[in-house]
Amino acid sequence: MSGDLRDGRIVIVGASLAGLRAAETLREKGFAGSLTLVGEDPRPPYDRPPLSKQVLLGRVPAEDTGLPLRRPVDAQWKLGVRATGLDPIEKRVLLANGEQLPFDRLLITTGTRARPWPNPAEAALDGVFTLRTSEDAGRIAERLDAGPRRVLVIGAGFTGSEIASACRERGLDVTVAERGPAPLVGALGGSFGALAAKLQRAHGVDLRCGVTVTALTGNGRLTGAELSDGSRIEADIAVVALGAIRNTEWLAESGLAAGPRGLACDAGCRAFNMYGIVTDDVFVAGDVARFPHPLFEYQLLSLEHWGNAVEQAEVAAHNMVSPGPLRRPHLAVPAFWSSQFGLNIKSVGVPTFSDQVVLAQGSPKEARLVAVYGYRGRVTAAVSVNQAKSLEYYQRLIETAAPFPPEPVGTDRPEPMTPVPSDVPDPAVLSHGPTVALTGHLPDRRLTLVRR
Amino acid sequence: MAADTLFHRITDYANRADPYPLYAELRESGVTRQQDGSYLVGAYHEIAALLHDPRISSDRRNRTAADAAATCEEDLPVSFIAMDDPEHNRLRRLAMRPFGPPHTPGRIDAMHGEIARIADELIAGLRGKDRIDVVDDFAYPLPVTVICRLLGVPREDEPRFHAWTQEIIASFDPTPGEDLAERQRSGLESRRTMGRYLGELAEKRRGHPSDDMLSAFVNDEGPDGRLTQPEIMATSVLLLIAGHETTVNLITNGVLTLLRHPEELERLRRRPELMPRAVEELLRYEPPVQMLPQRSPLADIEVLGTTVPKGAPLILVLASGNRDPLRFRDPDRFDPTREDNRHLGFGSGVHSCFGAPLARLEVQLALTTLIRHLDNPRLVEDPPPYRRSPVLRGPRHLPIERDTTGT
Amino acid sequence: MNIVVDLNRCQGYAQCAFLAPQVFEMHGEEALMYLPVPPEDQLERVRRAAAACPVQAILVGEEAGADVR
Ligand SMILES: Cc1cc2nc3c(=O)[nH]c(=O)nc-3n(C[C@H](O)[C@H](O)[C@H](O)COP(=O)(O)OP(=O)(O)OC[C@H]3O[C@@H](n4cnc5c(N)ncnc54)[C@H](O)[C@@H]3O)c2cc1C
Ligand code: HEM
Ligand code: SF4
Numbered sequence: 001m002s003g004d005l006r007d008g009r010i011v012i013v014g015a016s017l018a019g020l021r022a023a024e025t026l027r028e029k030g031f032a033g034s035l036t037l038v039g040e041d042p043r044p045p046y047d048r049p050p051l052s053k054q055v056l057l058g059r060v061p062a063e064d065t066g067l068p069l070r071r072p073v074d075a076q077w078k079l080g081v082r083a084t085g086l087d088p089i090e091k092r093v094l095l096a097n098g099e100q101l102p103f104d105r106l107l108i109t110t111g112t113r114a115r116p117w118p119n120p121a122e123a124a125l126d127g128v129f130t131l132r133t134s135e136d137a138g139r140i141a142e143r144l145d146a147g148p149r150r151v152l153v154i155g156a157g158f159t160g161s162e163i164a165s166a167c168r169e170r171g172l173d174v175t176v177a178e179r180g181p182a183p184l185v186g187a188l189g190g191s192f193g194a195l196a197a198k199l200q201r202a203h204g205v206d207l208r209c210g211v212t213v214t215a216l217t218g219n220g221r222l223t224g225a226e227l228s229d230g231s232r233i234e235a236d237i238a239v240v241a242l243g244a245i246r247n248t249e250w251l252a253e254s255g256l257a258a259g260p261r262g263l264a265c266d267a268g269c270r271a272f273n274m275y276g277i278v279t280d281d282v283f284v285a286g287d288v289a290r291f292p293h294p295l296f297e298y299q300l301l302s303l304e305h306w307g308n309a310v311e312q313a314e315v316a317a318h319n320m321v322s323p324g325p326l327r328r329p330h331l332a333v334p335a336f337w338s339s340q341f342g343l344n345i346k347s348v349g350v351p352t353f354s355d356q357v358v359l360a361q362g363s364p365k366e367a368r369l370v371a372v373y374g375y376r377g378r379v380t381a382a383v384s385v386n387q388a389k390s391l392e393y394y395q396r397l398i399e400t401a402a403p404f405p406p407e408p409v410g411t412d413r414p415e416p417m418t419p420v421p422s423d424v425p426d427p428a429v430l431s432h433g434p435t436v437a438l439t440g441h442l443p444d445r446r447l448t449l450v451r452r
Numbered sequence: 453m454a455a456d457t458l459f460h461r462i463t464d465y466a467n468r469a470d471p472y473p474l475y476a477e478l479r480e481s482g483v484t485r486q487q488d489g490s491y492l493v494g495a496y497h498e499i500a501a502l503l504h505d506p507r508i509s510s511d512r513r514n515r516t517a518a519d520a521a522a523t524c525e526e527d528l529p530v531s532f533i534a535m536d537d538p539e540h541n542r543l544r545r546l547a548m549r550p551f552g553p554p555h556t557p558g559r560i561d562a563m564h565g566e567i568a569r570i571a572d573e574l575i576a577g578l579r580g581k582d583r584i585d586v587v588d589d590f591a592y593p594l595p596v597t598v599i600c601r602l603l604g605v606p607r608e609d610e611p612r613f614h615a616w617t618q619e620i621i622a623s624f625d626p627t628p629g630e631d632l633a634e635r636q637r638s639g640l641e642s643r644r645t646m647g648r649y650l651g652e653l654a655e656k657r658r659g660h661p662s663d664d665m666l667s668a669f670v671n672d673e674g675p676d677g678r679l680t681q682p683e684i685m686a687t688s689v690l691l692l693i694a695g696h697e698t699t700v701n702l703i704t705n706g707v708l709t710l711l712r713h714p715e716e717l718e719r720l721r722r723r724p725e726l727m728p729r730a731v732e733e734l735l736r737y738e739p740p741v742q743m744l745p746q747r748s749p750l751a752d753i754e755v756l757g758t759t760v761p762k763g764a765p766l767i768l769v770l771a772s773g774n775r776d777p778l779r780f781r782d783p784d785r786f787d788p789t790r791e792d793n794r795h796l797g798f799g800s801g802v803h804s805c806f807g808a809p810l811a812r813l814e815v816q817l818a819l820t821t822l823i824r825h826l827d828n829p830r831l832v833e834d835p836p837p838y839r840r841s842p843v844l845r846g847p848r849h850l851p852i853e854r855d856t857t858g859t
Numbered sequence: 860m861n862i863v864v865d866l867n868r869c870q871g872y873a874q875c876a877f878l879a880p881q882v883f884e885m886h887g888e889e890a891l892m893y894l895p896v897p898p899e900d901q902l903e904r905v906r907r908a909a910a911a912c913p914v915q916a917i918l919v920g921e922e923a924g925a926d927v928r
Contacts, residue, residue, distance in 0.1 A: 015924075020923050044922070044923050044924020044925070044927050045923045045924060047863050047895060049866070050895060053892060054892055054893075054894070054895075057892075059892070059894070060894055060895060060896075064894070064895055064896040065895050065896075066861050066895065066896065066922040066923060066924075066925075067861065067863055067922070067923045068860070068861040068862055068863055068918050068919060068920030068921065068922060068923065069920045069921045069922070069923045070918065070920060072921075073923075077924055077927045079924070079927060306866075306867070307865070307867040310865075335867045336867065337866045337867060337869075339886060339890035339891075339892070342886055342887030342890065343887060343889075343890060344871060344886075344887065344888075344889035344890035344891075346867070368888075386871075386887070386888050386889045386890075387889075388869070388870040388871050388889055389870045389871070391870075
């Protein structure tokens with residue numbers, strides 16, 4: 001059985017972080033058959049997080065972001081080619097160049113793309129950008145080098161906030177327009193958002209919350225924008241940071257459970273078909289996946305996190321070459337980081353899966369703190385600002401479903417510790433969409449994650 | 453044998469040369485209360501978790517039983533290694549300012565050439581000798597010279613601060629026994645003397661800046677302000693002692709381990725680029741800081757099913773965690789190319805070693821230089837005589853012989 | 860040779876920023892920024908940094924797909 005699984009043809013569609021780590025893991029686990037990676041982006045896999053940080057700061061050229069290999073993958077690469085369809089009966093991937101790729105097992109890692117500005121004519125103005133690919137980042141960096149008078153960032157999620165941070169660090173004037181009440185609200189809730197708003201303003205960002213951009217104006221070239229509060233902004237660059245769209249359109253005819261929220265799969269990364277029946281030859285990992293997580297009541301999570309792409313790819317690859325009883329579930333506690341305005345923000349768990357939050361360590365004034373999130377009396381997430389070394393402790397509380405609020409501990413904490421509503425908004429209210437979407441719901445079953 | 457005597461046996465000088473079987477016993481027995489009321493933890497994952505646990509204090513004033521080593525006075529506060537956040541963080545950041553990133557990122561890297569030169573000079577001084585004491589002739593003078601230059605302490609004062617240092621180290625030796633209180637008293641006295649000495653050195657630089665850390669402490673001011681005079685004294689005592697008393701043991705343990713594994717010595721001689729990872733393995737296999745004796749919980753906590761009461765001495769045996777088979781495959785094997793070597797040799801969490809990058813560079817250069825110049829080195833005595841402390845463990849002398857033709 | 864740092868794992872111990880300061884840089888107290896493609900002459904330092912990272916978060920390797928084009 002497992003002899004068979006080490007052989008045959010595996011195709012991976014989506015040649016970025018998840019696709020690459022899966023390919024390496026397949027080889028590491030002894031897969032000896034043929035391996036093909038298909039990617040729409042002409043560049044071999046590169047790392048996206050630096051694009052909104054080092055690259056926009058002008059410290060690293062956009063091309064210098066290639067991912068290092070963990071080991072040789074001995075694969076056939078088809079780059080610069082889009083997959084346009086999947087024939088599940090004949091087991092073929094259809095490519096835009098007319099080619100058809102037969103497979104025995106398929107891994108889908110097509111990730112997401114930036115949500116474009118909804119008005120195509122305005123989006124086409126010179127100076128209007130989105131940020132997802134290294135090409136995007138290179139173009140924006142070039143414009144920032146040229147010293148624009150003002151940059152408009154539309155949407156204050158993580159990407160928008162990091163872009164604003166890079167602009168301020170370059171000494172550029174920047175306006176951030178956010179429909180929600182504060183930056184980062186979608187991912188971290190209103191209480192944290194208030195802190196983020198203060199931080200941005202302290203760094204000289206012209207932050208406008210509770211407004212939408214109603215029009216981008218210009219004549220061929222962007223000159224400014226109109227806001228819903230009637231005000232007008234002059235800007236020569238606008239970066240649209242309104243969140244991401246999952247690359248699932250190519251699967252529309254495939255019969256798989258693919259839609260705007262991603263491609264649903266089981267805990268072992270096997271894709272569901274549209275009837276909710278699990279397949280055994282199509283796997284999915286990374287930003288495009290929606291998967292059930294026992295720590296979050298088996299709701300289907302869609303994460304746009306670097307760490308999730310890596311870990312889920314490893315599990316998917318393992319399961320693609322392992323017989324049933326040796327397969328593993330993808331149970332890693334979600335985690336991500338962001339760096340902006342000189343601060344290191346890290347999160348474990350799912351902050352949006354919460355009703356309350358409490359400042360557990362440190363102080364906002366010193367910009368060193370840990371905030372702990374709870375849902376119905378148990379700990380579900382923790383976010384640190386320049387306090388990364390403490391996060392492990394809170395991760396353990398999440399894994400063991402410890403009671404919320406957590407016991408007051410240590411010498412570096414506010415007195416008294418008072419939980420407040422975490423103020424997680426309805427995702428429909430935000431400009432940029434949450435970076436963690438809780439989608440679907442299955443009956444509550446309690447499970448404790450056992451580590452190691 | 454009842455577990456409660458384990459700490460006694462671990463600290464017993466008779467077991468200094470090879471405490472590792474006792475550590476295996478410690479891991480077997482879980483977490484138990486010792487005769488003196490302390491609790492020992494020897495399992496890797498639990499030690500790592502406790503080092504990141506905000507309920508654990510490094511401040512001995514949080515101990516239930518009074519403790520002379522915890523005495524803190526206006527004129528000489530405890531140093532930040534024995535404090536908790538946020539005060540620990542503030543002082544560590546101020547001390548870091550002239551030492552490393554983010555404010556002075558290039559300082560240690562820039563010492564590369566100087567450290568290599570010091571190592572070469574020490575080797576040159578051994579020319580013609582076919583019998584060497586690795587400790588006195590090389591492993592001790594190297595880090596002493598380096599830390600003196602870095603801090604701005606005259607090298608020729610070494611005999612004075614050496615004596616104080618020995619008293620201070622003895623006072624942190626948790627070996628149970630009647631002389632503990634006496635040791636702690638004289639340790640405190642030496643700390644005071646050494647603090648005054650370093651405080652005066654720093655004071656002389658006020659208004660006359662030079663390129664050393666004492667000068668930066670008195671002359672430079674950052675956004676967080678600067679250290680007060682008593683804080684300068686406490687911090688520079690810590691840096692001077694931590695800066696050489698540990699590194700000497702790592703160099704010596706390194707030579708000893710390589711002489712016990714001649715094939716690895718040969719490999720490193722041929723491929724010096726393997727040295728950085730070999731040094732990490734030494735920090736796992738023979739760590740100079742065997743245990744952290746000054747933690748205590750701020751609340752009753754549970755470790756491996758045992759409740760450790762608030763205020764009890766909690767001793768984290770790093771050297772045992774480093775040999776935990778639940779974390780490291782084949783833990784008793786010295787493997788300089790070991791993968792994913794997340795050892796505990798420099799501690800972990802907020803108190804993780806301040807000087808680790810300097811120590812790493814010093815030991816990498818020291819061992820590379822030494823093995824390049826030693827022709828057919830041989831141990832004269834195995835095991836060599838050890839220093840007394842079970843905490844800062846290492847040979848007191850390491851006599852070796854070598855061929856001198858051609859060197 | 861390229862590098863990538865697993866910044867979920869990284870806890871800001873700054874060992875890398877001490878040992879290869881031209882490649883790894885602390886941005887504020889804790890955030891790490893680095894050059895994914897370090898200059899040739901920094902490779903030895905990068906290896907020292909990778910060996911020293913207490914959480915082993917630094918991956919150094921051949922650039923993926925370098926053989927593709
Ligand atoms: C600017 C920016 C900053 C970020 N910063 C952070 C951060 O600080 N922390 C963090 O945790 N995460 C961050 N992320 C998120 C992280 O980069 C993603 O989670 C990660 O890239 C997901 O990897 P993936 O392989 O699943 O998907 P992607 O990287 O999106 O890759 C999908 C690939 O599939 C290809 N593809 C799509 N459709 C097709 C098709 N039909 N046919 C063929 N190929 C196709 C695409 O071209 C793409 O190369 C950031 C992302 C961006 C854009
Ligand atoms: C091989 C050599 C070294 C080893 C094995 C070592 C080991 C350690 C360990 C295990 C700790 C943690 C203590 C605790 O958690 O309570 C520590 C802390 C410390 N070390 Fe080192 N060390 C070495 C070299 C150095 C050097 C060269 C310096 C100074 C330049 C130094 C300065 C310090 C300081 C100041 C602390 C306290 C950090 C804090 O509390 O935040 N060490 N060291
Ligand atoms: S040494 Fe490791 S943990 Fe420390 S900053 Fe560098 S990558 Fe992060």
